[in-house]
Amino acid sequence: MLLSLRRPAAALCVALLIPALAACGGDSGEADDNGSSSESTSGGAAAGELSEVAFEGDVGDSLKATWESAVEAPDATEVTTLVAGDGDALAEGDTVTAYLWLGNGKTKEELYNGYDAGAPESIPNTPEVGPVFVDLLADATYGSRVAAVTSAGELFGDGVEGNQFGVVAEDPLVVVVDLVEKQQESPEPTDDKVHDADPSTQPTVVEEGGKPTGLDFEGIEEPELDTPVQRVVLEEGDGAVVKKSDTLEVDYLGATYDAEAPFDESFSKEPMTSALTGLIPGWSIGLEGVKVGSRVLLQIPPAYGYGSQGSGAIPANATLWFVIDVISAKKG
Incomplete structure (x- = not known):
């Protein structure tokens, strides 16, 4: 079968980064008209912060990482806003068009780049995406770039063994999510009968x-x-x-x-x-x-x-x- 007729997953990101992602706190460069920035951005110096890696490229257009050094895994996932978008706040139940990026903080290797994949993902802002994504999207605005420093164990949970990236539970991971825009909702049919x-x-x-x-x-x-x-x-x-x-x-x-x-x-x-x-x-x-x-x-x-x-x-x-x-x- 070329296409799965099964009910669609909440988002590809949930399958890609099960159970998901959380990120840390920092500053962004000066935002452009879309609330994005092409300036390199990094956080503080402690484990879990992002002084070790900087990102450039506009939200919705591109993302490139430059590693200064390896990243240590924090005791708990830390979330930071790299670019504060000037769009509306995400509302509960919104579906967000987003680009994802994943890097191995230990090897300084890019594991996944949604911009290279050529298409954004759809992330629903609902409890079903899991507590880490709920925290990630909380109080976020459209046009933002949000990052996480975490461990593979926290990111993948019970699915860490045999994950497609070959990382182990203790490996530090950096995850970046560009929250591009609200995805258009499907109109409710006039009734639910045939x-x-x-x-x-x-x-x-x-x-x-x-x-x-x-x-x-x-x-x-x-x-x-x-x-x-x-x-x-x-x-x-x-x-x-x-x-x-x-x-x-x-x-x-x-x-x-x-x-x-x-x-x-x-x-x-x-x-x-x-x-x-x-x-x-x-x-x-x-x-x-x-x-x-x-x-x-x-x-x-x-x-x-x-x-x-x-x-x-x-x-x-x-x-x-x-x-x-x-x-x-x-x-x-």
């Missing part, structure tokens, strides 16, 4: 050899983002009725509006088997009540798909369409 749609309002299925290969959106208007889940039963099966608690075996094809190609499909590979509750909410809403053996077309609003974060080839706030063959259903 609606049987007129087929003329939906794209047609393109087939090759009897298998779906794409969707044709010619003549179809892009729906409003708050449109609830729409469903067309293309072929009705004669099997049991699907319940939300079921585990399904399905073939599927997914596409965004007017896309030249699907973002994922299983018809040319192997069917997917998953508990319905483990998939994006639009599937549970749209497939409940469908008979096994059916082929359905679902239109799913972003709030019940991948929301304001998107996922892989799926952009933020994208309405999704899925052609789904329900092969079998087992009681959960």
